[in-house]
Amino acid sequence: MYAAWTVKYKPKSITDIVGNRESIEKLVGWVKSWDDGAPKKRAVFLYGPPGVGKTATVEALAHDLRMEFVEKNASDYRTEEAIKRFAGLASRYGSLFGGKRLVLLDELDGLTGTSDKGGVKAITEVAKAAECPVVLIADSAYDQKFSNLRLYCLLIEFKKPLASEVMKHLNRVCSGEGIQADENALKFIAQRSEGDVRSAVNDFQALAQGKKRLTYEDVSWLGYRDRQDSIFNVLRMIIYGKTCVSAKRAVDMADVDIDMLFEWIYENVPEHFADPHDLARAMDALSIADVYRGRIRSSQDWSFTRYVIDFMTAGVAMARQNTKTSGWIPFKFPGRIQALSRSRADRAMRLSIGQKIKRRNHISAFRASKEVVPYLRIIFKNNEEMAAGIARWLDLNSEMVAYLVGSEEKAESILKQLG
C-alpha cells in the first residue's frame, strides 16, 4: 500500500507551511494571547480555498506549541445535541494532564443552512463561551448561514500561495523521496495547481512515484485541466461507481476526449481491483469498449461511441463485486501514452525504412516496418558485409543504417564499404 505524499509530507511545524505568513502570525498571536486569559474573540474563523494549508497550519501550530489538539469534523456534528457534547471539550483551557488545549472544528461548509441550522447555532454558542482556543475552518466565511457566527469570531483569510511557494513544498517532497526533478517540471506542476498545494502534491505523486528523475517532458504533455472536476474525480466516479448511470455520467465531467479517458481508465484499473475475478471482468469490459472503438473506425459511424462509453465506465464499475474500497491508492498518468510519444520517432524511422523495403519487396511499408525491420536489425548488428549489401540494394541513407546498427561507429564502417 502506498502512503499518500500529502499525508507523509504534511508540515510538522508552521515554519514548513508555504505562503500566508501574515495570516499565520495573526493566528499564532491570537493563540498565544490565551496565556493572559481569554481574549475578546474566543474563536477564530479560518477561511480560504481548498488545499492552501488551513488545517495543516492549525495542526502544525498545536504541535509547535505542544498543545493538546482536538480535531473534529463539522459534518459529524450536525445536530444541536452533538454540538453540545463537543462544547464540553471547549469548556476548559487546561487539559487533564496539565497541557493546554486547542480545539479545531473543520469543514464547516458541510453544514447546510436549513436542516443543520441548529448545528450552526450551537457552534455559535461554543464560540461565545469557549474556555480554550477554538478554531473553525471553512472554504468561505461569508455564507449567509454564518452571518451570526462571524460576529463572535476573529476572521483570518488564507490565500492561494504563489507558484514559487508551492514549488518550495514540492522540493521538500523531492528530497524526501530522493527524486531529482527538473525545476521546469516542478514549476509546471506548481502553476497547474493554481495554489492548491494538496492537489499539486497529488499530481506530483502520480507522476513521480517510483521514478528517480522527473523531467519537463514527463509532465509537459499534461496540459492545463479544469480545476472543477479534475480527472482524478472523474476516475474515482467511474472506478468506484455504484450505479451504471453515475459511472456513465462521469464522462460529461471529464475535460479529456474519450480516447484519452480510456487510456486513463485502462492504466488505473488494475491497481483498484485487487480481486482477480473483478480484475478480469474489468479488463474484459475495457476490451469490449475497444472492440467498439474498432467498429467506429471501420464503419465511421460515431454513434457507436455510446457503447464505448457504456463498457469503459459502467462496465468497469460493475466489475467490482468482491474488491473492497479500502486504503488510498493514487491514480497514475497513462504510461502507454508517455511511452508512445517517446517511441514515436522510432516508429517514424521504422516506417521510412519500410518505405524503402516496399519498393523492392512487394510488401506494404507498414507491414515491412513491423515484420522485416526486426530481421534487418539483427543482420545489421552481426554482419557488416551483408548489411552493406542490403543497404545498397534497398538504397538506405546513413541515418537508416545507423538506426538499424544501433551505433554510430559501426554505421560508419558499413557506410565506408558502400563507398
Add this chain to the structure above:
Amino acid sequence: MSFEMWAEKYRPKTLDDIVDQREIVDRLKSFVKSRNVPHCIFAGPPGTGKTTAALCLTRDLYGDIYREHFMELNASDERGIDVVRETVKTFARAKSIGEIPFKVMILDEADNMTSDAQQALRRTMERYTETCRFIMCANYSGKIIEPIQSRCAPFRFSYLPREEHDKYLKCMAEKEKVRLTEEGVEAIFEVCGGDLRRAINTLQASASLGKPVDAKVVYSITGRAGPADVQKMIKTAMTGDFLGARKQLRDMIQKYGVAGSDIIRQMHSEIFRAEIPESWKIKLADVVGEIDYRLVEGADEEVQLSALLARLVEAGFEMKK
C-alpha cells in the same frame, strides 16, 4: 552468402518456378494459355505465395514487357477512397496497346481497404472490365465486401506442407552455402508457423551470425518474440502480478515492435503446454481465439492481450485455492 534480401532473390519468377499450390498454379497457367484472366481474389495466410503468384501470372502473360502492363498497389499504405478514385481509376480506364486488350492491377493486402473504398472499387471493376483485371490479395476474403467477392474468381492459398517448407529452406541454404541443421529447420518452422517469407527472413538473419544455423541460433535471434518471453509473461500473470505481466507485454509491443498476432500465436501454443488444469486450457483457448479475431479486426493489441492476461491471473488464483 549473397548480400541482398533472400526473400526477394529467391522469389519465383514464373508460374513454373512455383513449387507448391499445384491446383492454383494449374488454373493460373490455363489463364495464361487462353490469354484471358478474370478478376481474382487470392486469399490465404501471409507468406504462402499470393503476391508471388500474381506477379508470376503477369510476367507469364506479358513476357519481358510485363512492367508496362501491370500496377501494384498496397492497400495497407494507400487504403483510402481517394486512391481508388484517382490512381486506380486512371490506371483502369486507359486502354492497353498490344496483343492482350487488358492490364492487370494487383491490389495487395486488399482486406485493409476501408469499406467505402471497396464500394468505389466495385464500380470501377465493373465499368472497366474490358481494360483492366483486378487481382486482390488478402489474408481474409471475409473482409472483402460481398459484391466484389461475387465478381471475382476465388483462390484459396494455404501454408506449404511441412516437407515442401523444409525442402525449400534447405535448398536455399545450400545455394547460399549456409549450414542449416535439422533442428534449425524445425525451429524456424516452430517460430514462423509456415509463413515462408518470415522463414526466409529468419534463415537469413540467423545466417548473418556466421555460425551454423541450429535451433539455438534461431531462437536467439527470434528471442524477442520467442517462446521464452511469452512463457515468462504467462508465468508472471499466473503468479498474480498483473501489472508486471502488462509491463512485459507493453515492452514487447512498444520497445521491440513485436506484432500482437505473433504474441497471441505463441500464447496459444504455450497455454496448452503450461501447467494449468486441463479444463482451464480450453476455456482460455476460447478467450485466445476471440482476441485473435478481434486483433484481425484491428482492435488495440495491448488492450486486448491484457484482457487475456487478466484471465490468466484469474486462472492462477483459482489453481491456488
